Amino acid sequence: xxxxxxxxxxxxxxxxxxxxxxxxxxxxxxxxxxxxxxxxxxxxxxxxxxxxxxxxxxxxxxxxxxxxxxxxxxxxxxxxxxxxxxxxxxxxxxxxxxxxxxxxxxxxxxxxxxxxxxxxxxxxxxxxxxxxxxxxxxxxxxxxxxxxxxxxxxxxxxxxxxxxxxxxxxxxxxxxxxxxxxxxxxxxxxxxxxxxxxxxxxxxxxxxxxxxxxxxxxxxxxxxxxxxx
Amino acid sequence: xxxxxxxxxxxxxxxxxxxxxxxxxxxxxxxxxxxxxxxxxxxxxxxxxxxxxxxxxxxxxxxxxxxxxxxxxxxxxxxxxxxxxxxxxxxxxxxxxxxxxxxxxxxxxxxxxxxxxxxxxxxxxxxxxxxxxxxxxxxxxxxxxxxxxxxxxxxxxxxxxxxxxxxxxxxxxxxxxxxxxxxxxxxxxxxxxxxxxxx
Amino acid sequence: xxxxxxxxxxxxxxxxxxxxxxxxxxxxxxxxxxxxxxxxxxxxxxxxxxxxxxxxxxxxxxxxxxxxxxxxxxxxxxxxxxxxxxxx
Numbered sequence: 207x208x209x210x211x212x213x214x215x216x217x218x219x220x221x222x223x224x225x226x227x228x229x230x231x232x233x234x235x236x237x238x239x240x241x242x243x244x245x246x247x248x249x250x251x252x253x254x255x256x257x258x259x260x261x262x263x264x265x266x267x268x269x270x271x272x273x274x275x276x277x278x279x280x281x282x283x284x285x286x287x288x289x290x291x292x293x294x295x296x297x298x299x300x301x302x303x304x305x306x307x308x309x310x311x312x313x314x315x316x317x318x319x320x321x322x323x324x325x326x327x328x329x330x331x332x333x334x335x336x337x338x339x340x341x342x343x344x345x346x347x348x349x350x351x352x353x354x355x356x357x358x359x360x361x362x363x364x365x366x367x368x369x370x371x372x373x374x375x376x377x378x379x380x381x382x383x384x385x386x387x388x389x390x391x392x393x394x395x396x397x398x399x400x401x402x403x404x405x406x407x408x409x410x411x412x413x414x415x416x417x418x419x420x421x422x423x424x425x426x427x428x429x430x431x432x433x434x435x
Numbered sequence: 436x437x438x439x440x441x442x443x444x445x446x447x448x449x450x451x452x453x454x455x456x457x458x459x460x461x462x463x464x465x466x467x468x469x470x471x472x473x474x475x476x477x478x479x480x481x482x483x484x485x486x487x488x489x490x491x492x493x494x495x496x497x498x499x500x501x502x503x504x505x506x507x508x509x510x511x512x513x514x515x516x517x518x519x520x521x522x523x524x525x526x527x528x529x530x531x532x533x534x535x536x537x538x539x540x541x542x543x544x545x546x547x548x549x550x551x552x553x554x555x556x557x558x559x560x561x562x563x564x565x566x567x568x569x570x571x572x573x574x575x576x577x578x579x580x581x582x583x584x585x586x587x588x589x590x591x592x593x594x595x596x597x598x599x600x601x602x603x604x605x606x607x608x609x610x611x612x613x614x615x616x617x618x619x620x621x622x623x624x625x626x627x628x629x630x631x632x633x634x
Numbered sequence: 635x636x637x638x639x640x641x642x643x644x645x646x647x648x649x650x651x652x653x654x655x656x657x658x659x660x661x662x663x664x665x666x667x668x669x670x671x672x673x674x675x676x677x678x679x680x681x682x683x684x685x686x687x688x689x690x691x692x693x694x695x696x697x698x699x700x701x702x703x704x705x706x707x708x709x710x711x712x713x714x715x716x717x718x719x720x721x722x
Contacts, residue, residue: 224646228437229444233459233516238643266446274442282438287645289655290673403638425674427640469678469685471692472637514682550694594682614682618699618706631701 207271208243208254209281216246219322220292220315220398220426223255223285227267237267240314240400240426241286244321255283258314258345291398291426293319295328302396302422303331305388307379307409309401310338312428316400317346324353334360335387337379337405340367361387379405384412391417396424403427453510455625458518465517466579469613473548473599477583482567483602484532487540494532496583499567502527507566509589511596512625524587526568529560540605544612545586545597553597553612554621555588557605564590567600592623592630639679641672641686647698648672651705654720661712665693672696 221241228234243256261272275281293304306316313336323332338344341364354360363383368374389395397418399409406425414420446461454460477496484492494502506525512518544554559565568587569576576582581598588595594614615621620629628634645657657673668690675686675695683699688711695711709715 222642222645226437227440227443227445230439232436233445234437235445236646238646270440270443275440279441280438281440284646284649287649287655288642288657288673289645290658290671291642403640425640426642427638429639429679465680467680467682468637469681469683469697470687470694614699617683617697617708618701618704619682631699631704 207259207275208256209283214246214253214255215286217241217255217286218245218289218292218294219318221286221288221318222315223257223283224287225257225267225271226282226284227270228282235266238287240318242314242317242321244318244325258311258317260311260345291315291400291424293322293396293398295322295326295330299396300328301330303389303393304333305395305397305413306332306334306336307397307399307401307413308334308336309399309405309409310343310428311345312399312401312405312426313345314400315426316398317349319398320350320353320358323358329357332358333388334358335363335379335383336360337363337365337401339365341369359387379409379412381412381416384409384416388413388416391419394419395422397422398424398426400426401428403429453520454518455512456628457630458512458516458625461517461519464519464580465513465515467513467515468579468598469551470549472578474578475548475583475599480583482532482584482600484536485602485604486536486538487605487607490537492532492536499527499584500569502531504569505566507568507587507589509587511589511593514592514594514619514623514630523572524566524568525570525573526566526584526587528563529565529567530563532567533561536605538605540607542606542609544604544606544610545595545600546602546604547597548599548601551597551599551613552610553586553595554610554615555591555595556609556622559588559591560603564588590624592620592625594619595623637678638676638687641675641677643677643679644672644684644686644698647684647700647705651707654717656715656717658718660716661695661709662714662716663688663691663693663695664711664713666691670695 222238224238226236239257242258259271261268308316350360364376368376399406406427410423480496482494504527508523510520543557546552565588567584569584584600586597586600623629648656659672662669677686685697686695697708699706
């Protein structure tokens, strides 16, 4: 979904917005959603911000955003928020190779980084490790297939069911996978891990055990169910 | 009030005339916590009531379970606006626990495993107003809801019903607890909507 | 029990109090001395207020309460907040 915002101030890849919904009786609740779109590029500031929302079966906000919200409805946003979990192609470590580790919907802010890389024509080598339950749970599948190559490599991890006929074993991320699909520590990569808390901590732990610099690992936890707050 | 979101109603809830101002009814039992859930084995559990003179009264789990218990059915009101009516508990009344405790203190601080504290006048713990509860809805109290035992003081906002109760300190001085020291009302009467300082 | 999130989610609420992003700010734990970016702290989101805890020792680093018309911030769990100024 995309929200149109007059005078959107721009954002950095990895930032999020806080969406607040208010009922007529004044009841309100708030959730955070990562911005999926690349920052506006070029002279004209972008008027739209793209969010990717997964409907949680027992959710309160995601069913509204995915089923009730219509074009033309107002939506209250606060943001862009966050200055730590960002990849800035103009920043001081912009040339370092990048490892992105995504668990489920944690791929959203990392997709903004991938889109940003393409939008600015960066050649910084990117590797994405993207873990999902099964192929149906993939977000941006076609787009990632299209963007792969030209310095972007993608490795999928299926924890429950692999694509039929692929022969790929199922299972969680592990040390061997990180070693083969990630960057060796000598490359001093910048690393971003995002997804449910348990996944992110497992990923960060594997990276550190693999010899990576803990200070170069940035994490964003989405909470146990994968949705932020 | 924020921008109204057309068609949004949120979780199933309703206002009711039995509710304090600003509250709504919920069907589930929300879990609110400011930290990791303490896991307290009843084998090492101990409840202490410490008087203003330093006298300590202790119960281990066996001694606590041997006390006469009551089964209050009460309405509970959280400052985050949800309420549940007619909740069933089993617990030991503070009147039972304080029987035999010599004190002239005016104030109490309830302390939880994990470090949480909340304060209230001693007068609000006695005369059938409070229990140390260990069963909810006919089942042992779940750790995420404060088990093995929690304080239950339904006439005040539910942050006063300290989970994972470890002790109650009696004092001549009123010491604001974890939330009371950070903007939440020192007393917390839901019927007068005393949510924040100055309300 | 990984029922916490991290300080990235404090960015919105803290951003209403500070004129710059504080999720990148570094805090030093009063209890154990460890230093963490606020974005890395353990945040328990379901409470009457927000509580950020030290990933090393679980001590409370900072607490935040919002009412409709006021905010309360307690930083007693940190020795200080270190922020990189913009443009540096």
